[in-house]
Amino acid sequence: xxxxxxxxxxxxxxxxxxxxxxxxxxxxxxxxxxxxxxxxxxxxxxxxxxxxxxxxxxxxxxxxxxxxxxxxxxxxxxxxxxxxxxxxxxxxxxxxxxxxxxxxxxxxxxxxxxxxxxxxxxxxx
Numbered sequence: 776x777x778x779x780x781x782x783x784x785x786x787x788x789x790x791x792x793x794x795x796x797x798x799x800x801x802x803x804x805x806x807x808x809x810x811x812x813x814x815x816x817x818x819x820x821x822x823x824x825x826x827x828x829x830x831x832x833x834x835x836x837x838x839x840x841x842x843x844x845x846x847x848x849x850x851x852x853x854x855x856x857x858x859x860x861x862x863x864x865x866x867x868x869x870x871x872x873x874x875x876x877x878x879x880x881x882x883x884x885x886x887x888x889x890x891x892x893x894x895x896x897x898x899x900x
Contacts, residue, residue: 779795780792837893
């Protein structure tokens with residue numbers, strides 16, 4: 776299994792390498808949502824308002840299997856310190872944002888002395 780590279784934001788929009796995390800599940804879905812708002816006019820017609828920012832990336836979940844304590848500790852540090860990270864995937868896709876949460880997942884057939892995690896990640900760019 777290949778790893779994803781992790782970078783943490785340093786001073787002045789530069790990024791420092793911070794190792795990697797194992798690649799999560801293959802079915803990770805990233806959504807782009809519109810923030811256009813429908814407004815009902817006095818005559819009953821609809822009008823649409825789109826702010827300057829026309830869309831945003833929705834948060835997504837990743838499931839990572841059979842992790843060691845080093846990766847779990849690293850993700851915990853990112854969450855606790857509100858660290859902005861850049862993830863570069865095995866296909867060179869880039870996600871910039873923050874880890875929001877992590878929870879332990881118990882999947883059958885996996886050894887009990889390793890972590891299976893579900894983490895939520897919010898993209899900012």
